[in-house]
Amino acid sequence: MNGPKSVVVAGAEAEVLMVMRQLGQEGKRLSVSHAFHSPLMMPMAEEFRAVVTWLSESEALSSANPSIPVVSTVTGSVASAAELADPEHWVRQVWSPVLFSGALEARWTSGQAKHPSHAWCWRSDQTRC
Numbered sequence: 001m002n003g004p005k006s007v008v009v010a011g012a013e014a015e016v017l018m019v020m021r022q023l024g025q026e027g028k029r030l031s032v033s034h035a036f037h038s039p040l041m042m043p044m045a046e047e048f049r050a051v052v053t054w055l056s057e058s059e060a061l062s063s064a065n066p067s068i069p070v071v072s073t074v075t076g077s078v079a080s081a082a083e084l085a086d087p088e089h090w091v092r093q094v095w096s097p098v099l100f101s102g103a104l105e106a107r108w109t110s111g112q113a114k115h116p117s118h119a120w121c122w123r124s125d126q127t128r129c
Helices: 013-023 039-056 081-085 087-095 100-109 116-123
Strands: 070-072 077-079
Touching: 039 087, 070 081, 070 100, 077 100
Parallel strands: none
Antiparallel strands: 070 077
16 A cells, blocks of 8 residues: 555566665565566556547446545546546556655545445544545
């Protein structure tokens, strides 16, 4: 989880190790198949775009309006129905950095932080996320 005491750095191994050295930090390699939320995901962007375009053209997705605010970690703000139906939003989700702080702030200001499922946010370091 990204937070005040933990962050994920994704990218090419040499570059990630350089960042860690510059920060004077040791890290733990995550067991993942891809460096999600980094430019290393760009080679799959066109194929993924085709899939999410096909999905967005289905009536169920193109006409859906969320019943509760959906916070985007791409923009760090509450997403509109149009944004959620836009394939480019989801393509950016794959390779863009996660705007975790902005998304949590948007969730907080939209009133969604009162929901019980967000209790983990408070427990991570006993401060408001």
